[in-house]
Amino acid sequence: MEQKTEFKKEHNEKSWFDKYYKLMLIIPLIIILLSMLYVYNFYSQTGEIFKRDVSLSGGTTITLQNEQGNIDIGGLEKQLLVEYTDLSFRKLTDIRTGEAIAVIIESSSQPEPLRKSIEEIVGYNLDDKNSSTEFTGSGLSDNFYRQLMLALAMSFVLMSIVIFILFRTMIPSLAIILAAFGDIVIPLAIVDYFGIKLSAAGIAAFLMLIGYCVDTNILLTTRAIKTREGKVNSRISGAFRTGIIMNISALCAVLPAFFLITGLPDSFRQIFLILALGLTADILNTWLTNVSIIKWYCDKKGIE
């Protein structure tokens, strides 16, 4: 009985998939293209491909503890904004009570004046017990930024080399590399759209994404072209059933850090946000982009 439904499903999938797989490729290609255009547009307007936070552009981050909940957060933000126009203001909340346990204040200012202004408003002195101060000089942060972008490029190239060594065939390898590119550019466009300021840790997350996202692509390509049991379509659908669980479980590992447990260091949360965006984009890029190309390749090469 089970075998029968399995067969039917495969049969259905086959006809549907055989008919439309080339069309399926268009959807992700359009999304990737739109993302690229959006990032390009962002670049032509701002001169950067994303907004940098103070760890990459230079400035000060002060994290103010609010354990007793006695800081008037709204008032503090309003008053500081008068003096520091580039100020960014975020809250860290406790998961159980939902109350702000700390406030993160970022500005391109030097630490001393910013600390003084905050002290004046909250009415007490900031010390190393009730606050944290992080300062990055602009020379260093520019340097960090350039190097991390270089590292990102290196990482992409190294990953591509590994893929070529693994499969030793042009089209399937390029398909994976295209999917990996989509996994980076789509989250980047989303980050730009929401105006999220990326930190050094955020770029590191993009590097990780490069390594993290290709495992489903490797699974798909291996099953499709390296093995010969059953038909191509059934191998692909088998790969999909395995791969989608991989995507889901990987998302399960990264999503709680962003949505459930909010009282974590900012750098930490950003890593998981980028990974979550990338893994979501990867579902699209593996199971629409890569899958269509590999099917096309198999058809052309007569792989059954």
Add this chain to the structure above:
Amino acid sequence: MKLNWKIWVLIIALVVSVLFIAPWSVFEKGVVIKSIDKNSTESFSGLKSGMIITGINTYTINNLEDYSVAVSEIFSNTTSQLKVTVKTKDGSFILLMNQPFKMVVGAIPSSKIKTGLDLSGGARALVRPVNVTLSDSEMADLVSVTSERFNIYGLKDITIKPVKDLQGINYLLIEIAGATPTDLEDLVGQQGKFEGKIGNQTVFVGGKDISHVERSGQQAGIESCQTAQDNSEYCRFSFPITLTEEAAKRQADITSKLGISQEDPQYLSEKLDLYIDGNLMDSLFISKDLKGQVTTKISISGSGAGATRNDAIVAAEQSMKKLQTVLITGSLPYKLEIVKLDTISPNLGKEFTKNLIILALTVFAIISIVLFIKYRKLKITAAVVLTMFSEAFITLGIAALINWNLDAASIAGIIAGMGTGVNDQIVIIDESVSNAHISLKERIKRAFFIIIGAFFTIIAAMIPLFWAGAGMLKGFALTTILSVMAGILITRPAFAEILKKIQGD
């Protein structure tokens, strides 16, 4: 049941990790000596840092509180020498003391896992020499001068190490656990060029022309305090230094040519100006008796101001200590620039650590549920969760072994590593249940092709992070790589064996 060697490897790796992490330290009683002055009674008695004190005289020491109670009671109104017996795990030590211990003690850490600054609190500075590229040996000199400054200043528990970035630029990374010293910026950022000048002639410079700096004793300390016109307080400090013969002769030479001051005939016409890194710090009158005299002992002075008398005294004492430190360690042949300075509150770190533990448990729980829904088999789900846990645990074990400080990004690496680990296990499970007509061994071999491919892409992607950005994100790259390595070498082969057993049942 006979266990395959791959499963044994996993068991051994777990046991060894437990040994490295040593979680039983939670049950240890006593306090650990964190630092001890080289020239102190404590040090002469044989006590060393790292020793665990379990008792002093008749007092039993279980924790920091016991220690401070014991010390304050033993040394309460003592002026004569006391015989104090300190019991440690390495034996007893007898000390003759007339004042409380100067060594720094701390609570015994609950395991060997060390957390980074963002979780444990403390300060971090990244310093770069301006306009010069230092060779490795010059960098080592900078490390030793900086360490000496901290040492003389009295700060302990500090790591100072050179780091290099992708472009080959040298930095000095200074990390201080726990509290943040108020003078950190001055201690690390100062070139420390100290000069005494009369007119525009240099009499002496810090380091080479000074043979001794008096740091305590009757002549070194706060000299006087007064209230300024705007009601703020103002205190002067002074301490004697000994010049080398050569510098003293130079001073005599210069002063012999000076006349008597017009305004105050007690003094010479020019003053002795003291500069630090080119900034005038103080100007001292030179007594007319010193004209042309070769004198090696001179008094250096300066001041500190504050809103209250107490503030002014503290400020004056601090600047005295700083000046003494700079005079003793001498100056660096280049300027330094602090390019990054972070001070992290230990209280926030506690909150973060707590949340990280909740996060790890949540991730375990959610993944278990997803896998159970997919496979509907308790044994398989349990095997995956066990493997996931093993990977994280072995990674922590390796981190403890190599003394790695786990910061938030490192822990992100471990959690992300858990995610890839689960992915690989899903590949193994699905390969092992599919294609029943090929042997299980062959199917698992195929799974490992995918896993090893994914492994190398992760390694390739993370390697550039070891150098980029002065290695600030090294922790993230390292733990990610460690956890995928632990996975590929230890847990996944064992998982495949466990799965064979489950499938065989």
